[in-house]
Amino acid sequence: MKNITVIGAGNGGMTAAYHFSKEGHSVCIYDHADFATQIDAINANGGITALAEHHGESMMFSGTEKITKATTNIKEALEFSTILVMICPSFAQEILFKDMLPYLTSEHKLIIMPGNYGGMVLQKMVSDSDKPNLNMVFIDAISIPWACRIVSPGVISIMGIKTFLPMSIFPQELSTPDLQADIQNVFPIPVEFLDDPIHAGLENINFGGHPLLTTLNMGILENFDGKFNYYRDCCSTATANAAAKMDKERLAVGASWGYDLRTELEAMNALYDSNYDTVYEFNRASTTHVKIDSAPASSKNRYITEDVPYLLVPCYELAKAKGIKVPIVESCIHIASAYNDENYFETGRTLEKMGLISQKSNM
Template sequence: MKRIAVLGGGNGAQALAGHLASKGFPVTLFEHPEFRRNIFRLEETKTIELTGAIEARGTLAEVTTDPAAVRDAEILYFLAPSFAQEAVFSLIAPFLGRGQRLLLMPGNFGSLVLKETFGGRLPEGFLAAESDTMPYACRIEAPGVVNVWGIKNFMAAAALPASGTGDFIASVQDAFPVPLKPAPNVLSIGLSNTNMILHCPTMIMNAGRIESGNGRFRFYAEGMTDSVCAVMEAMDRERMAVGKALGLNLLSTMDDMKELYSINGESLRETILNNGAYCGHGADSPASMKYRYLTEDVPYLLVPVFEIGKKLGIPLPVTESIIRLASVIAGEDYLVTGRTLGGLDLDGVNG
């Protein structure tokens, strides 16, 4: 069976590593040395148990912080946060080469950054691709135990360049838990990540509730009220306008959720409430505004979308307002420090 390396030690990474290991794949779980605490217990047990929508137990071949461990992997799945991409790329780059396939989940334009890590040209015979999401809605409940709330019907993926997408999907599909569908290119993938629509305005508009210390709440079911959804829909229209200007027919956040989870709804709010993967469990809201729903989704998703729109002459006033509010909260100007895509080869995405 194909040798797999899963990069990252968080919810999605542990779920995927455990799931693939339970199916018999030899899986190495790699985490950046600075975040070894995420895998400390797994280094001893090498066992991950999945509960909920998936009931399985997988034994990993290796759990490590040594980047050389990825050298022998045929397929690499990257599920670390976007803010860790550059740091991890710099560690693993010397061990990547011909025949390997790397999938970033979510990519958030990270394949363009990886290309720059190699001086503007990926290694000969090496293929990198992106998806706009990960297979599972899940949370780590205890060391080595991941509760899977739901699994997606499919995921979209695109290689860099897009001419390699068919080859990439054919190479990894038998070692991936859900069907992969080809997307036009990695720009389409980045623009299709609806986390920026769902997470960012919900965090901003529930800031008082999150910081009050009065207990956590159901982020999707209770935090995404009619007013919050109205802001989401305004941002969604701006995102889709950027896609249209690039010749991309992007799904709305509501339609995307319906397709991924086979649910119905007459409005975004109703569709969210009908999603058992998000609303079928207890309190799950962040305990702080210093959470990846802002610290990752604003600088690595909203900022590049805003910058692309600006370049195309498309106004994104609601998106910009969320970026600026998040910047004030973080004490950091995300329009300066975020992924602006300046200097990256956007013209090379299609081949």
């Protein structure tokens, strides 16, 4: 069993800390003092509780687990373990990493869930810092293993779990059988190792299902305050058809960079051990996703503010670098930018921010 530090106490971070502890690991969970609600609840209660039932649906892995340390002190958190699991919105990765950097050593291994090309971005931050010789490992997971929600302070519900989790190790030369075994020992499900962070970013199954369906359904999402099942009610035959066309754009971009990507349907069936014939059927009937009784209520939801700038923009940039047209991806970025009065083409995760091109060559 290992010591593990979880960075971030949102839905995924709380669930990770709970499940790692349930698996017998000793866990520290950290969040910034400005977001200390869950940290305070853990310290008050001595741990995290997972419900057996929520809204009339059966939940998974119920119980109460002790958390060894819950802290708002980043130095304490990084001293607790060399295995770090960062689970936060992509926009917060660089913010948190800046606070972490003074206390990081070459022994630390940072698992980022979801990665969304974060390993390359954070490695560039290291190269540009006053610690350029810091030789740490970045592991980009395509997502988090769980479908989960925080119900109240210190209390979570786990609707489902993936059957395996694809991720990449960066820099690639640091990927060894021993390191892969160490990473596997952290997770309660099998790990699949991909080529690199670009491969992992393009395999994120949130790519089409979140930003496109949210963009296409924004009127009903806002007008009904997200009070329905997102996956079942926002996926129609027409929106699923549009998502399929967008998925072909992603596959073409992957092929141009040398990756043999799973289709969205293949990925969802594999990750959730199902056998649906279409994405429409999956969204309507998945035993995990039908338990999620909520939907985004505005264009400020992470399905737009995270998935557009950190999934669609990199795909658009990777396509542009290879001379490939991705009109649906590009249109979705334009519409989301209009929704939120923000130019995601500029503020999103560009090749320059990933360290793939220099500022000089981009001029």
